Amino acid sequence: MNKVTLNIFLTALFSLRVNRLRATITIVIIALGITSLVGMQTAIDGLKWSLVNNLNSLGNNTFSITRENSALNFGHSRSQDRPPEIGYRQAFKFKKAFDFGADVSISARALSGAQARFKKIETNPNISIIGGDEYYLTSSGFKLEAGRNFTPTEIEKGANVAIIGRELNNLLFSPEYLGVGQVIYVGDRRFTVIGVTEAKGSSFGATYDKSAVIPLQCARKNFAQTIATNYSIKVTVPDVFLLEQAVLESIGTMRVVRNLKPGDKNNFGITKSESLKVLLEKNLSYVSYAALVIGLITLFGALISLMNIMFVTVTERTREIGTRMAVGASANSIRIQFLSEASFISVVGGIVGIILGLVIGNLVSVALSLDANLPIQWIVISVILCLIVGIVAGFLPAQKASNLDPIESLRYE
Numbered sequence: 001m002n003k004v005t006l007n008i009f010l011t012a013l014f015s016l017r018v019n020r021l022r023a024t025i026t027i028v029i030i031a032l033g034i035t036s037l038v039g040m041q042t043a044i045d046g047l048k049w050s051l052v053n054n055l056n057s058l059g060n061n062t063f064s065i066t067r068e069n070s071a072l073n074f075g076h077s078r079s080q081d082r083p084p085e086i087g088y089r090q091a092f093k094f095k096k097a098f099d100f101g102a103d104v105s106i107s108a109r110a111l112s113g114a115q116a117r118f119k120k121i122e123t124n125p126n127i128s129i130i131g132g133d134e135y136y137l138t139s140s141g142f143k144l145e146a147g148r149n150f151t152p153t154e155i156e157k158g159a160n161v162a163i164i165g166r167e168l169n170n171l172l173f174s175p176e177y178l179g180v181g182q183v184i185y186v187g188d189r190r191f192t193v194i195g196v197t198e199a200k201g202s203s204f205g206a207t208y209d210k211s212a213v214i215p216l217q218c219a220r221k222n223f224a225q226t227i228a229t230n231y232s233i234k235v236t237v238p239d240v241f242l243l244e245q246a247v248l249e250s251i252g253t254m255r256v257v258r259n260l261k262p263g264d265k266n267n268f269g270i271t272k273s274e275s276l277k278v279l280l281e282k283n284l285s286y287v288s289y290a291a292l293v294i295g296l297i298t299l300f301g302a303l304i305s306l307m308n309i310m311f312v313t314v315t316e317r318t319r320e321i322g323t324r325m326a327v328g329a330s331a332n333s334i335r336i337q338f339l340s341e342a343s344f345i346s347v348v349g350g351i352v353g354i355i356l357g358l359v360i361g362n363l364v365s366v367a368l369s370l371d372a373n374l375p376i377q378w379i380v381i382s383v384i385l386c387l388i389v390g391i392v393a394g395f396l397p398a399q400k401a402s403n404l405d406p407i408e409s410l411r412y413e
Contacts, residue, residue: 022309027349029302030389034353034382035360037295041288041378042361048284049373061240062139063247063272065094065233065254083267084258085230088220094233094257100249102242105135105234110219110227116212117185118172127168128211129186131219131227137163137197139234142208147180147195150215158217163195167209186212189222243272296385302349303389310342310397318404325406335402342394343387350386354379 067083088108095104111129115122130136134150137143145166154161162184164172173179178196185191191214200208219227237246247270254268314321321334362372 030349033298038357040291165209338398343390346390
């Protein structure tokens with residue numbers, strides 16, 4: 001940057017100091033647009049990463065059988081239009097009849113909002129109790145950090161044993177101590193901890209690590225009043241290349257279990273982890289586009305406002321422009337000065353908006369128990385958008401200023 005160009009930029013900055021109020025108002029308008037854009041994208045990226053990461057942990061060789069035709073029901077269908085629930089008898093009958101060499105897991109949520117206790121230490125009433133079988137951990141993407149899985153006898157007899165999540169372990173014991181072998185209480189029910197799972201993370205505010213898995217028969221026996229009536233079935237095949245064949249086989253088996261006649265539509269759904277991931281990413285991308293549109297609308301308003309302010313500035317500084325031209329300033333230097341002022345205002349507004357957007361977006365992520373993140377792509381896009389707004393908003397006023405007649409400008413009152 002040569003000395004002449006530096007002087008032009010310094011003159012532009014000095015002019016902004018003189019018109020601080022106008023510059024500040026425009027910066028705030030631009031910052032609002034960038035804050036909405038970056039803030040929403042930061043939260044969305046955190047949510048997307050969490051969801052995809054959890055689905056990836058399931059692997060591509062697992063699928064679920066649900067009562068719905070789609071695992072994601074974004075509509076509000078009436079209850080009478082929904083397929084019948086998958087009860088325990090149907091789920092157990094499917095598991096017994098499905099002869100494909102695959103692992104079939106049956107589970108149900110036994111209690112939400114439970115309070116766990118170890119000696120005098122109590123958790124908040126936000127613990128989930130899940131009834132599962134010997135295949136629940138594998139089909140749900142859990143890995144044991146310590147201890148063991150349920151034995152066939154514990155599953156059959158409904159023993160009072162539990163496999164707890166890492167966060168629940170930390171709440172009852174400590175991060176340095178894994179409570180395998182210890183006795184905990186859920187309400188007045190006593191459970192022996194036989195395993196602790198590795199940290200899995202959370203999505204949509206649901207913390208998988210703050211839960212306890214107990215044998216399904218134990219859940220049905222101890223939590224008969226609260227256990228879900230709609231059971232979850234997950235199938236894990238040994239080879240991903242057998243997945244489609246297993247899906248077709250499961251459809252035939254489930255139709256028999258549900259007593260469907262030839263020609264009847266399936267009143268259940270099959271959800272593969274890979275297809276669910278694609279569906280989630282697709283729906284989240286719509287939210288991203290909506291956030292982009294909102295940000296662009298706000299920035300368009302900021303562009304109009306900035307252009308209006310720059311036109312007013314040119315009019316008010318007509319004599320100053322004439323004086324500069326009279327002492328030798330070229331039309332090009334005048335043009336660069338006003339473009340620099342507009343671009344500087346826009347970029348400063350963008351920087352403020354990016355900072356606010358990152359703070360707000362990550363606060364939302366933390367509130368939803370998601371990991372904080374830095375959306376580099378959207379930060380770069382925001383900076384480019386701000387530069388475009390500054391150049392477009394400043395071009396016509398700068399052109400007007402550079403075309404002023406020096407003599408007429410000096411005579412301007």
